[in-house]
Every structure is written in structure tokens, then in C-alpha cells.
Amino acid sequence: MNRRSKLIHPLLALVALGAIVVVAAGCGTTTADENRGRVLFEQKCGNCHALAQAGTSAQIGPDLDAAFAAARESGQNSDTIEGVVKAQVESPRPDNGNPAVSMPRDIVTGQDLDDVAAYIGMWAGVPGGAPPEVPGGPGAQVFTNNGCGGCHILAAAGSGGVTGPDLDEVLVAGDSAAQIEDMIADPNAEIAQGYPANVMPESFGETLSKKELEDLVQYLIENTPAGEGKSGGKSSG
Ligand code: HEC
Ligand code: HEC
Structure with missing residues (x-):
């Protein structure tokens, strides 16, 4: 054990550790963190979008439960919704007729985008979605x-x-x-x-x-x- 670890280059050890984390967190397909995505959603998207599970109610952009309810009911899974969300964040539809409230491009990118999209994929349009219980009364x-x-x-x-x-x-x-x-x-x-x-x-x-x-x-x-x-x-x- 001791001898073995000395033989492994520190960088390789890091890569190996990363691989373990990937498998553990993402079931092999994704490394997104939905809980982190929820916090990011509240900070970056909740000022314009309603989503029941996030407890947000702003109406500048479409209500995301309403936007995805039909898709979910017709059998589209979280991955599909996640993909739609990513496409929208990377290149928002420009044509809502009101440039003052159009959605800005790339509000989140990289891991942040993965996390937010996974979070929305998990909850948008899910009947009965509600914020978790919090301490504090x-x-x-x-x-x-x-x-x-x-x-x-x-x-x-x-x-x-x-x-x-x-x-x-x-x-x-x-x-x-x-x-x-x-x-x-x-x-x-x-x-x-x-x-x-x-x-x-x-x-x-x-x-x-x-x-x-x-x-x-x-x-x-x-x-x-x-x-x-x-x-x-x-x-x-
Ligand atoms: C400044 C307000 C604003 C912010 C912030 C904002 N959006 Fe939007 N969003 C809009 C508006 C307006 C639309 C509809 C027109 C458009 O596409 O620009 C929209 C559309 C969408 C749609 C398409 C919904 C549908 O009906 O298909 C998705 C998905 C979406 N936004 C996700 C996000 C996510 C995720 C974030 C945060 C990373 C975000 N939005 C932040 C204003 C906003
Ligand atoms: C979509 C964004 C948004 C949401 C959601 C929101 N606020 Fe605000 N709030 C603002 C903005 C912007 C202002 C400043 C402009 C104004 O006074 O209306 C403000 C002002 C306030 C003020 C007055 C501050 C002052 O000095 O006058 C209080 C208090 C407040 N909000 C509490 C709340 C509470 C409590 C909630 C939830 C029930 C809430 N807000 C939800 C955006 C929001």
C-alpha cells in the first residue's frame, strides 16, 4: 500500500480520484449537482422565471412549470428538458417582441449551466413541486x-x-x-x-x-x- 502510492504520480492520483467522483456523483452520465443548480437558479433565473420547486414567482419570462408541463406529460424525460434549457441559455430566442425583457445570452456557463439545467430538468413541470422545508420557523x-x-x-x-x-x-x-x-x-x-x-x-x-x-x-x-x-x-x- 505504502510502496504503491509512492509509485503513483500525484497527477495520476488526482485523475483517478476525479474518475471515482464522476462515477459516484453522476451514475456514469453526468456530474451535475441539482442542489447547487437550485441555488444558482434562484440567483440567476428566479428574478425572471417562476418555478414552483424553487419558490420563485417572477413573470418577466415564461413560467417554467407551465412551459414544460406538456412536454413532461407527453413523456419527455429530464434529459430532454435539460437539453432545451441549455440551448435556450446558450442562444436565447430573440423574438419575444420586447427587447427590454429578452433573456440575456450565457447567464450561466460550464458547470453552472450543467447544474442549473439538470435542476430544471428534474423539476420543471413536475406536478406538486414545492420548496423543501427549511429551519427557522x-x-x-x-x-x-x-x-x-x-x-x-x-x-x-x-x-x-x-x-x-x-x-x-x-x-x-x-x-x-x-x-x-x-x-x-x-x-x-x-x-x-x-x-x-x-x-x-x-x-x-x-x-x-x-x-x-x-x-x-x-x-x-x-x-x-x-x-x-x-x-x-x-x-x-
Ligand atoms: C432578464 C430576465 C431573464 C432571466 C434572468 C432569465 N430568463 Fe429565461 N427567459 C426570459 C424571457 C423573456 C424568455 C422568453 C423569450 C426569450 O426566449 O427571450 C425566456 C425563456 C426561457 C426559456 C424557454 C421557455 C419556453 O417557453 O420554452 C427557458 C428554458 C429559460 N428562459 C431558462 C432560463 C434559465 C435557466 C435562466 C437562468 C440561467 C434564465 N432563463 C434567466 C427572461 C429571462
Ligand atoms: C423578482 C425579484 C424580487 C422578488 C421575488 C422579491 N423582491 Fe423584494 N424587491 C425587489 C426589488 C427590485 C426591490 C426594489 C424596488 C422596490 O422597492 O420595489 C425590492 C424591494 C423590497 C423591499 C423594500 C426595500 C426598501 O428599502 O424599500 C422589501 C422589504 C422586499 N423587497 C422584500 C421582499 C420579500 C419579503 C419578498 C418575498 C415575499 C420579495 N421581496 C420578493 C425584487 C424582488
Whole structure:
């Protein structure tokens, strides 16, 4: 054993190790990591596309569950869908009639593209797709289910979206529960400085139940500077 390993050139050892990883992770066909793909999807695609399993709801591009539901029902497998996704990312159809919202080319490449495409191939159009359960209580679950993390950084949720402002920074001491609720339910009433209007979905006021909205606001208060100096985060309103 000892003698043997000394004889193997370090580079060869590395190659051999790589081969083992390939076989273990990809069943021999692919090395894509769907979990990594999910995170990338939330960061790079979820600001434009709805996908139930990712919890994203943006409507700038097509809803990817709707886009692939028929294909999946007619028997197309994950590999086919994966291929369609890769083709679209590498050369997006230019002709949606609105250059302002056309999909940019090569948002992800290489391994990132493999991972995102595999993730979408696994979930797009799958009936009942839903985000996994997360720790942190009901408000954390609402945050994850609704794709807030795809557009916003929030350290407590481990999210890294940069389409909207960093919630650890913009929610400050003094923001009341009622104010934060308005920011979520009526995002265009006041536009955060330096960010575009009409990007944050306007539908949360309707799609979230009263309790979900309350849980979400409470979660944000407890996990950002908005909660500093408050014991319960209660407000009139
Ligand atoms: C800036 C908004 C935007 C982003 C970001 C974006 N897309 Fe798109 N996407 C669109 C639009 C708009 C369309 C429809 C028209 C087109 O093809 O440009 C589209 C179409 C698609 C389609 C084709 C759906 C169908 O109906 O056949 C797929 C698949 C897709 N996008 C995947 C992705 C993936 C994967 C990412 C992330 C790596 C991504 N998109 C990021 C806007 C976006
Ligand atoms: C598709 C991207 C997107 C999604 C999804 C999204 N947001 Fe936003 N959000 C934005 C953008 C862009 C802004 C800044 C423009 C504005 O104020 O409307 C914003 C603004 C905000 C603000 C106000 C910040 C300030 O300083 O005024 C809060 C709070 C917020 N979002 C929370 C959420 C929560 C909670 C969710 C999930 C329920 C969510 N957002 C989902 C893009 C998004």
C-alpha cells in the first residue's frame, strides 16, 4: 500500500480520484449537482422565471412549470428538458417582441449551466413541486417558498439574490411591522433607491394569506436591524 502510492504520480492520483467522483456523483452520465443548480437558479433565473420547486414567482419570462408541463406529460424525460434549457441559455430566442425583457445570452456557463439545467430538468413541470422545508420557523418557510431569496440577500436565510436590495441593510431600526408589510404587499408604492420598479412581484398582497404575511414580517424583523431595540416587533396599524 505504502510502496504503491509512492509509485503513483500525484497527477495520476488526482485523475483517478476525479474518475471515482464522476462515477459516484453522476451514475456514469453526468456530474451535475441539482442542489447547487437550485441555488444558482434562484440567483440567476428566479428574478425572471417562476418555478414552483424553487419558490420563485417572477413573470418577466415564461413560467417554467407551465412551459414544460406538456412536454413532461407527453413523456419527455429530464434529459430532454435539460437539453432545451441549455440551448435556450446558450442562444436565447430573440423574438419575444420586447427587447427590454429578452433573456440575456450565457447567464450561466460550464458547470453552472450543467447544474442549473439538470435542476430544471428534474423539476420543471413536475406536478406538486414545492420548496423543501427549511429551519427557522413559519416566516422562514414563507420567505423560501416565495423566492424572496432569489432577489434579496438575507443572511439568516442564507440567500444571495442581488436583483433587489440587501435586506440585512435596508431594513433598519425604526421600520415598523406595518411599514415592512407595505413594502412587501405594495412594492411599487415606494421604490428603493437605485433599484428598478416593476421587478418585485406585486402579487404578494394577494397570494400570501394574512398569517403568512404576518409570519414573514415577523421573521424579517427578528432577523434584520429592524428588530433592534424591539422586544416583540409589535406596531399599531
Ligand atoms: C432578464 C430576465 C431573464 C432571466 C434572468 C432569465 N430568463 Fe429565461 N427567459 C426570459 C424571457 C423573456 C424568455 C422568453 C423569450 C426569450 O426566449 O427571450 C425566456 C425563456 C426561457 C426559456 C424557454 C421557455 C419556453 O417557453 O420554452 C427557458 C428554458 C429559460 N428562459 C431558462 C432560463 C434559465 C435557466 C435562466 C437562468 C440561467 C434564465 N432563463 C434567466 C427572461 C429571462
Ligand atoms: C423578482 C425579484 C424580487 C422578488 C421575488 C422579491 N423582491 Fe423584494 N424587491 C425587489 C426589488 C427590485 C426591490 C426594489 C424596488 C422596490 O422597492 O420595489 C425590492 C424591494 C423590497 C423591499 C423594500 C426595500 C426598501 O428599502 O424599500 C422589501 C422589504 C422586499 N423587497 C422584500 C421582499 C420579500 C419579503 C419578498 C418575498 C415575499 C420579495 N421581496 C420578493 C425584487 C424582488
